[in-house]
Amino acid sequence: MTGQKEPAAVRAWEQNIRRVTPYVPGEQPQGGRLIKLNTNENPYPPAPGVAEALRKLDAGMLRKYPDPAASALVKALAEAYGLASEQIFVGVGSDDVLGMAFLTFFNSERPVLFPDVTYSFYPVWAELFGIPYETCPLDAAFAIDPRDYDRENGGVVFPNPNAPTGCFLPLRQVEDILRHNRDVVVIVDEAYIDFGGESARSLLDRYENLLVVQTFSKSRSMAGMRIGYAFGSPELIKAMQDVKYSYNSYTMSLPAVLAGEAAVRDQEYFKETVGKITATRENAKKRLAAMGFTFPDSMANFLFIRHRTVPAKELYEALRAGRIYVRYFTGPRVCDYLRVTVGTDEEMEELYRFLEEYLAARD
Ligand code: PMP
Numbered sequence: 001m002t003g004q005k006e007p008a009a010v011r012a013w014e015q016n017i018r019r020v021t022p023y024v025p026g027e028q029p030q031g032g033r034l035i036k037l038n039t040n041e042n043p044y045p046p047a048p049g050v051a052e053a054l055r056k057l058d059a060g061m062l063r064k065y066p067d068p069a070a071s072a073l074v075k076a077l078a079e080a081y082g083l084a085s086e087q088i089f090v091g092v093g094s095d096d097v098l099g100m101a102f103l104t105f106f107n108s109e110r111p112v113l114f115p116d117v118t119y120s121f122y123p124v125w126a127e128l129f130g131i132p133y134e135t136c137p138l139d140a141a142f143a144i145d146p147r148d149y150d151r152e153n154g155g156v157v158f159p160n161p162n163a164p165t166g167c168f169l170p171l172r173q174v175e176d177i178l179r180h181n182r183d184v185v186v187i188v189d190e191a192y193i194d195f196g197g198e199s200a201r202s203l204l205d206r207y208e209n210l211l212v213v214q215t216f217s218k219s220r221s222m223a224g225m226r227i228g229y230a231f232g233s234p235e236l237i238k239a240m241q242d243v244k245y246s247y248n249s250y251t252m253s254l255p256a257v258l259a260g261e262a263a264v265r266d267q268e269y270f271k272e273t274v275g276k277i278t279a280t281r282e283n284a285k286k287r288l289a290a291m292g293f294t295f296p297d298s299m300a301n302f303l304f305i306r307h308r309t310v311p312a313k314e315l316y317e318a319l320r321a322g323r324i325y326v327r328y329f330t331g332p333r334v335c336d337y338l339r340v341t342v343g344t345d346e347e348m349e350e351l352y353r354f355l356e357e358y359l360a361a362r363d
Contacts, residue, residue, distance in 0.1 A: 023124040026327055035350055037341040038325040040163075040192075040302050042221035044276065044344070047269040049262035050222070057255055068245070070252040076264040077229055081201065086234040089241065090260075092251050094191055094215035094228030098157075099125055101211055101230065104243045105185035106131045108154030115144055117333055119163045119189065138162075142296045142304075144169050146176040156181050159189040161197050164329065164339040166298025168197045175200075178207045185236065187211045192300035194219035194274050195281070201231055208233035218301055219274050220263045227252070227260045277301050281342045287352050291359060295337075302341045310362065312338050315355075322354050 026039035045051075070090045078085045091097035102125040106112045109132065114122045116135040126133040136148035142165040149156050156177060161168040178186055188200045190212055200212050211232040217223035230240065244251065252260075263270075284303055288295065292308040306312060316328035316338055327339040342348070 018128075020128050021124070023121045027325060029325060032323070034323040034325060035343065035347050036325050037343050037347065037351065038327045038339075039223070040218055040300075040339075040341045041223050042218055042273065042277065042301070043342075043347060044221055044273045046221040046225075046259070047263050047266035049266050050259045053258040053262040054255060057258060061254060065250055066252060066254040066257060068249045070257045070260075073227070073252065073257045073260045073264070076261040080264050080267065081231065083201075083204075083231060084234070087204065087231055087237055089230040089232070089237045089244075090252055091228050091230075091244070092256075093217060093223075093226040094189070094213050095121060096226070096251065097213050097228040097230050098187070098189060100240050100244055100247075101185075101187055101213065102126065102131060102157075103129055104240045105187070105211070105236070106155045108184070110152055110154035112155040112157065113149055113151075113153045114157045115162065117142065117162070117165060119159050119191075120329075122157060138165070138167075142167050144173070146173045146180070149177045150180040153181070153184060155184045155186070157187040157189065159191060160200070161192045161195075161298065161300040163192065163300070164302070164327070164334065164337070165296050165304045166192070166300040166302055167296045168299035171198045171200065171202070175203055178203060178210060182207075182209060185209050185211060187213060190214045192218060192302075194270075195278055195301050196299040204231060204233070208235060211236055216260060216263060220270060221273065222259065222263060225256050225259055227256055277342050280345055280348055283345075284340075284342060284348055287348075288355075291352070291355055302339050304337050304339050306337045307359075310359065312336055315358070318358055319351075319354065324351055324354055 073090055074085050074088050077088050089097060091100060111132040111134040112126060113134055113136055116137045123133065132154065139145055144158060144162065160174060174188060186209060190199055191214065193199050193214060200210060203210055211230050213228065213230045216225060216227035281298065281301065288303065288305055293305040295303050295305045298304065307315060312328060312335065316326060319326055329335065
């Protein structure tokens with residue numbers, strides 16, 4: 001009897017499948033004219049040297065395995081940030097780096113702590129790796145209260161600025177969390193730090209249990225290349241490398257290493273691009289406030305906005321029908337908001353025009 005399914009009871013293998021509820025990435029709509037402000041990508045191209053590095057790449061070079069240590073990229077990062085190569089770990093986007101960090105450092109019976117409103121990948125990794133966790137509620141203004149992290153735990157992780165709120169926790173408060181958590185690893189996820197925040201990198205000398213994670217996806221316009229990195233004490237970095245080499249030696253492709261190195265070497269272009277985005281963001285704050293939107297003050301390349309009268313879901317759907325994509329999250333508290341990535345000035349003007357017309361027509 002070919003083609004017929006065995007009865008359900010016989011399929012014992014099903015019981016041994018690892019079942020998880022996956023992270024849901026933002027939509028990547030294809031084709032047509034659209035404005036994409038939904039996944040915090042950078043609207044500007046990567047540094048010119050990146051295209052040049054890729055042009056120089058000969059297909060024959062792909063024959064060999066890449067350098068498992070991605071040394072050229074690590075060296076460029078070490079020079080750019082004034083650190084030793086032993087203090088740097090690189091991976092396939094900061095998601096890969098964060099996943100490795102969870103697997104390496106969060107290995108206790110005690111719960112790992114992170115905010116209740118935060119990057120929704122944290123609980124997914126915790127579930128996948130069987131790590132107990134507890135969330136600490138943000139206050140009414142979406143701020144992290146460092147005192148919430150002053151209790152027994154198996155590790156701490158939070159983004160700074162936080163996502164999807166954009167709120168930046170001043171460095172002295174980050175240090176406050178570190179001061180009260182000397183016996184566990186504290187991960188500061190700085191995916192959005194370059195848009196105006198102050199990195200916890202300066203605290204590395206004093207806290208050997210601190211891991212700072214950053215990415216090429218936002219400020220360096222290279223989400224498609226998948227490069228992330230972490231700064232930490234040589235002990236932390238070595239521990240992460242041991243886990244990585246126990247899982248996949250060749251995480252960084254040759255194109256990623258070469259393109260990443262070229263991007264890091266062009267600090268001037270980096271500063272210019274980040275400057276343009278922060279200027280557009282500050283203007284967006286004024287324009288959106290004038291339309292009746294409120295938002296926590298963002299230090300990231302996105303704004304977490306809510307309208308005085310119109311529900312977020314309605315606006316999300318209207319914008320989508322108008323081919324303007326922003327991010328809408330279901331879930332308590334966040335469902336009242338839209339997360340809008342800062343695009344070019346032209347893209348933002350189209351957003352304002354759409355919203356102004358929509359809100360006027362609805363009155
Ligand atoms: N951390 C935070 C807070 C993010 O919002 C993102 C983007 N989804 C990441 C990490 C991962 O970004 P990437 O893997 O592209 O570096």
